[in-house]
Amino acid sequence: MTKRATIKSIAQDLGISHMTVSRALSNHPNVQKETRETVLKRARELGYVKNAAAKAMRGDITGIVGLLLPNIVNEFYARFANAMAHACDENSYHLIIHLTNDDPEIEQQALERLREVQAMAVAMVPTPGTSASDVNSFGSMKVIQLIRQTPIKVPSASILINDHDAISNAVVELAKKGHTHIGYIGADTQLSTGRARLSAFMDGIREAGLKSENQLIYTKSPSFKMGQESAKDICTQKKATGLICGGFEISTGALSTLMENKLSPHTDVCFIGYGDPSFFEWLDGGISTVRLPVDRLAHETIELIKPPWEEATASTTREKKFDADLIIRG
Amino acid sequence: MTKRATIKSIAQDLGISHMTVSRALSNHPNVQKETRETVLKRARELGYVKNAAAKAMRGDITGIVGLLLPNIVNEFYARFANAMAHACDENSYHLIIHLTNDDPEIEQQALERLREVQAMAVAMVPTPGTSASDVNSFGSMKVIQLIRQTPIKVPSASILINDHDAISNAVVELAKKGHTHIGYIGADTQLSTGRARLSAFMDGIREAGLKSENQLIYTKSPSFKMGQESAKDICTQKKATGLICGGFEISTGALSTLMENKLSPHTDVCFIGYGDPSFFEWLDGGISTVRLPVDRLAHETIELIKPPWEEATASTTREKKFDADLIIRG
């Protein structure tokens, strides 16, 4: 590859002004039909593509959308990213994905880099640690907070999950089946979602007329490992006959402990997971779970990103919640 | 947000030349220590970030890396994307993901858009249909073909999986257990991988001293559904007692048929999947499978993307293969 074609190089090649080329390529009316066709033909031959950087410098929107996720192997995030990527392709946006690992520093860095390329919007699952609350972190990017919510200094929209009822109903459901000692594994209260899910669990306990037992409640920084270990504790000490999880990775972690120890998630420790990875349906007759409305979340995110910005962003913070469902299987 | 700070605005603010600001911000030696500190401080205050577009216009590399995948819910691709995203963050690249859905047109479009933003490299799983073989599709982007290989008109590197031995060993392994009627579900021969895996299967049949039975071989455009349906056919007609899959989605599809019909992947139809999604380990005592070296693939991709380009790209097409392993479980 030698050098890319530019409107100037095409103009020179054709012996006309680069402005005529520009107009021809952008369908401006003031071009002779014949001229336009010549230009278009030559442009195609030379493999011309517009220079996004040059346009960006003139203040045109870049069409770059940032997506900040903790990771993407988690099937919930993967499906979200998948939906976002599709929607972006459909709307001719560029989706730049950065993985934060839930590390505020990486998050901060990713935001800065997105600002460098003048991303028009960023959809992000905020990291637990308070990080990028500064105005300077976002510049003029439209901010959409996903799943979790953290106070930031720019107007932002939030797309959240309302899992309260699904979780408290899970408790009630277990209670109906005769379980009186129900364990809970979830994120710690540093996370907004951790707080919310725990209190949903407690509400369920109350609603079911059970008494709350602190030693059955495990809250820590959420991870696969944390789920595994908490579940191991519950199982080996036979503290509980029912178990509810308040986090995706926690849930798969806890389930793996059950599988490893050949404990049935139905008869041994009645298990209710969080999120609905595809294999839940096949495992041991189906795993009960709190199902999250992934596609609706992604769809709504894209709708917010699409213009008209002014309207969507307004001046105040907006919030939208989507209901999770309790799915009982087996 | 009013307007972003630029070196000029900072210069004006400080009453100095914008070049001094530029030099200060890029650690050029020819700046008074004191001046530099003043500049850095003010820049921080004003939330200055460099303008990537302006730099790109000057010919600096953009640090944008494109990744074209059929989709990203497939755990194999998700893990690949995850590894790539991490590696890109580490090396300060921007990862732009486009999902092709295995549609040549979408692929073509994605490539053009990557060219617009002057992506420095693109790693792609080529779509089955011959699409973007043109030079103009790639411009000066470094091209890395993943998993599949298609002839293109620019020098490109290929990162492939060598699953021949794993697949033929799978046949031998089943034969050892006494299976004489072994089914195969895989991609059709339009895909390079489809051809290769089928012939690996046939080699295995030969090696095991079995005779090949065409009615046990299913090849079509690969998908979850295709796997489901082929498996249903095999199961309901009781054609085979062993089943080997030659594709990730096919494999999960076929497995779902087994689970739905309460057929054990060990005792009813001895099953060997393709790819190793995390749940394989837990399902029914563990699912045997051909495991793909995802992390090594991603790692190698990044190594190829990193400079020095000239060296890595050379003038000829390069190819690197990574071995898949046969994992027998249960």
Place this chain on the structure above:
DNA sequence: ATGAAAGCGCTAACAC
């Protein structure tokens, strides 16, 4: 209908 000039933000190459 076409062209010329200016400027977006940045840095290499020159002054001084």
Place this chain on the structure above:
DNA sequence: GTGTTAGCGCTTTCAT
């Protein structure tokens, strides 16, 4: 050590 100029590719504005 600091400042000035020019130019990357493009479009808006103002001639012609």
